[in-house]
Amino acid sequence: MIIQRPRGTRDFLPEETERRSQAKKAMQDVLERWGYREVATPTFEHLELFTIKSGASVIEEIYSFKDKGGRDLALRPELTAPVMRMFVSELQNSPKPQRLWYFGNCFRYERPQKGRFREFWQMGCELIGGSKPDSEAEAVALASRMLQSVGVSGDIHIGYLGLIRSILGKIPGEHRSSVMRMIDKKERDALATLLEEIGCSHFGLLELIDSKGESALDRAAQIVADWKPAQEAAAAAPEPVSANEAAAVTSSSSGRGSARQGRAVEAQLHLEEFVQTVDLLKAYGVNFTIDFEIVRGLEYYSGTVFEVYAEGLGAQRQICGGGTYELASLFGGKETSSTGFGLGFDRIMEIVQMNSSRPSPVFMAFTPDVKREAARIASRLRESVPVVMDVMGRGLKAQLKAAASAGADYAVIVGKDELDAGRLTLRDMSGGAQESLLIAEIEARLKAHFQDIC
RNA sequence: GCCGGGAUAGGGUAGUGGUUAUCCUGAGGGACUGUGGAUCCCUCGAGCUGGGUUCGAAUCCCGGUCCCGGCCCCA
Numbered sequence: 001m002i003i004q005r006p007r008g009t010r011d012f013l014p015e016e017t018e019r020r021s022q023a024k025k026a027m028q029d030v031l032e033r034w035g036y037r038e039v040a041t042p043t044f045e046h047l048e049l050f051t052i053k054s055g056a057s058v059i060e061e062i063y064s065f066k067d068k069g070g071r072d073l074a075l076r077p078e079l080t081a082p083v084m085r086m087f088v089s090e091l092q093n094s095p096k097p098q099r100l101w102y103f104g105n106c107f108r109y110e111r112p113q114k115g116r117f118r119e120f121w122q123m124g125c126e127l128i129g130g131s132k133p134d135s136e137a138e139a140v141a142l143a144s145r146m147l148q149s150v151g152v153s154g155d156i157h158i159g160y161l162g163l164i165r166s167i168l169g170k171i172p173g174e175h176r177s178s179v180m181r182m183i184d185k186k187e188r189d190a191l192a193t194l195l196e197e198i199g200c201s202h203f204g205l206l207e208l209i210d211s212k213g214e215s216a217l218d219r220a221a222q223i224v225a226d227w228k229p230a231q232e233a234a235a236a237a238p239e240p241v242s243a244n245e246a247a248a249v250t251s252s253s254s255g256r257g258s259a260r261q262g263r264a265v266e267a268q269l270h271l272e273e274f275v276q277t278v279d280l281l282k283a284y285g286v287n288f289t290i291d292f293e294i295v296r297g298l299e300y301y302s303g304t305v306f307e308v309y310a311e312g313l314g315a316q317r318q319i320c321g322g323g324t325y326e327l328a329s330l331f332g333g334k335e336t337s338s339t340g341f342g343l344g345f346d347r348i349m350e351i352v353q354m355n356s357s358r359p360s361p362v363f364m365a366f367t368p369d370v371k372r373e374a375a376r377i378a379s380r381l382r383e384s385v386p387v388v389m390d391v392m393g394r395g396l397k398a399q400l401k402a403a404a405s406a407g408a409d410y411a412v413i414v415g416k417d418e419l420d421a422g423r424l425t426l427r428d429m430s431g432g433a434q435e436s437l438l439i440a441e442i443e444a445r446l447k448a449h450f451q452d453i454c
Numbered sequence: 455g456c457c458g459g460g461a462u463a464g465g466g467u468a469g470u471g472g473u474u475a476u477c478c479u480g481a482g483g484g485a486c487u488g489u490g491g492a493u494c495c496c497u498c499g500a501g502c503u504g505g506g507u508u509c510g511a512a513u514c515c516c517g518g519u520c521c522c523g524g525c526c527c528c529a
Contacts, residue, residue: 004502004520054529061527078529111455113523298529315524342529367488392481400490407491415488429490 008110008118023352024103024345026149027123034142036101036125041082043105047072052330053081054298063107063118075107079122080327080340087128088333096129096336103345115316115347124322124342133273135339136304136324137280143308143320143341144286150352154308154319156286158278159294161301161323162270163220167203169263175200183209184297209293216290217275224271227264277304300325302337312351319347359453361386362446363403363429367396367415374414377424377439381412384447404429409449412442 005011012020028038047064063075076082079102091098103123112118125142127135140158147154164183168176175198182191188206195201204223211219281288288306296305305323313319322341329335364387366374374389381387388406390399396415403411413425413434423436426445437445 007520050529058529061529080529108528110527111525112521113525116528296529316528318528321529365489396488397486397490400488402490404490411490413489417488425489427489432490434489 006118008112008116010117010119018358019352020345020349023150023349024123027146027343028101028103030142030146030149031101031125034099034138034145036099036142039083039086039100039102040104041076041079041086041102044073044075045082045085047074049081049085049331050074050077053300053327061108061110063109076104077108078106079104079124079342080126080325081331083126083340084128084327084338085331087126087336088328088331091128092328092333092336097135098128099125100128101125113316114314115344115350117346121345122342123345124340126338126340128328128338128340129336130339132303132324132337132339133276133280135337136277137284139322139339139341140277140281140288140304140306141284141286143306143322143343144284144288146343147308147320147348150348152310152319152348152352154310156288156306156308157291157294158281158288158304158306159290159292159296160220160270160274160277160304161295162274162303163208163224163267164205164292164295165302166263166267166270167205167208170203171200172198179205180295180297183293183295186293212291212293213289216292217278220271220274220292224264224267227267274304296321296323298325300327300330302326303339306341310347310351313347316344316347319344359386359409359450360407361388363387363399363406363408363411364389365396365399365403365411365413365427366390368393370414370416370419373419377412377414380439381443381446384443385450387412400427410446 031038047059047062050058050062058077062077065073067073083100083102087098087100101124104121105119106122107119109118110116123146125139127139130138140156144156164180168179171179175194178194179191182188182194183205188210192201192206195203195205204226208216208220208223278290294305294307295301296307301323303324306321307318308320309317310319311317320341320343322339324337324339326335326337328338362381362385364374364378364381366389378387378389390402392398392402394402396413400411408429411427411429413427418424418436421436423438424442425434426437426442427434
């Protein structure tokens with residue numbers, strides 16, 4: 001009986017594995033050119049690491065288990081938390097910034113579908129401890145360059161949480177998380193209704209998330225500017241003037257007015273930060289769309305957030321997500337702002353146009369009586385080029401046939417005649433031309449051939 | 455967790471309640487005992503799994519597993 005693969009897992013045959021390592025290599029080269037260094041973390045961690053980061057609800061989708069000592073463990077569902085755990089316990093006192101990258105398999109107990117598996121691979125990086133606008137621009141530009149390196153073009157959408165959090169600050173605490181959730185889920189109508197109900201529809205939140213692209217920045221600036229007259233108006237007029245104007249503030253106390261003023265100033269600072277990120281990103285030559293609707297749901301994101309979408313992936317269009325977050329302190333470390341992103345490697349592989357064309361090894365063909373000499377010659381040649389030898393006990397004819405069907409460009413033939421002459425036969429498999437050459441000559445010839453191809 | 459479609463030699467397919475068949479590929483042998491992708495012949499190789507109906511099931515029925523697409527979710 002044949003044992004099947006567990007659900008949502010895959011086998012990668014040589015050709016696909018070759019494609020994957022080529023793509024990984026291309027993106028890895030970009031990371032290394034940007035000064036990032038690879039790290040690796042355990043495949044399983046304490047379950048708590050992930051629930052602290054993402055909440056208890058993720059347990060549903062985690063491969064978690066108790067080990068024989070009764071510990072609650074989990075196969076990692078993502079890599080940011082493990083990398084930040086490692087940072088907090090090992091690297092906190094090392095020079096900043098830390099530029100780290102990773103590539104690893106992750107596991108989620110989900111229903112498989114196009115571009116979604118239970119074991120999947122993430123590639124990503126964390127830029128730890130840098131200052132915001134610069135780190136953010138670097139991260140987005142780096143993600144863009146990595147995708148470019150494998151010929152994938154995606155739509156980059158970048159949002160900014162600083163501003164949205166300022167607005168949230170004006171909203172009663174008990175509603176904040178539902179507001180965030182609705183933005184994230186794009187439940188626009190429900191959001192409008194809720195904001196109306198709690199009297200917060202005038203802060204410009206809907207306007208902000210509705211505007212996309214270049215104009216979104218001006219819109220945002222306008223919204224922040226509108227809060228200033230609001231303070232003056234609030235000081236002068238105790239009653240809201242109009243429900244549609246930012247001037248319509250429900251409070252009349254000067255104490256709360258100054259709190260608002262504080263927030264407006266803060267929001268303005270935030271906005272300036274974001275403007276710097278955007279400017280720098282333009283300098284990097286990256287194409288992107290400003291989209292304040294990108295909020296990435298979670299509490300620990302604090303600054304710029306971004307996502308990249310690609311066509312041709314059905315329902316799973318997102319191939320990259322990231323942003324600036326505060327996680328170090330969640331894991332017991334010092335407050336450290338970091339920016340990072342993860343790429344969905346498997347989704348990228350679905351759309352990447354890459355043909356693996358690794359040249360087939362040289363075929364060492366020999367007659368049975370000179371097997372030992374053939375093995376020695378093969379070893380010598382392997383110092384410069386890939387060589388395979390028959391292990392099927394085939395005759396010379398069958399070996400050459402096998403070499404041809406394996407796509408070998410060259411065969412080296414050795415038998416008694418060759419040994420007597422002190423020269424080997426080099427056969428060009430494409431035309432069938434043969435030459436009698438010294439081993440050093442063959443080595444040089446083959447070496448040159450492989451260098452041409454690779 | 456929900457909805458739909460699937461599973462037949464290594465890979466494609468067709469078909470039928472009664473030694474299935476076909477295309478490609480692979481292995482072994484032969485035409486051909488130191489020179490290849492050809493051709494021909496022979497052999498090997500299959501119906502996801504567990505149960506039921508039946509004299510007989512790869513085929514009909516029921517569970518399960520896995521795959522594909524979508525919903526939910528997506529750190």
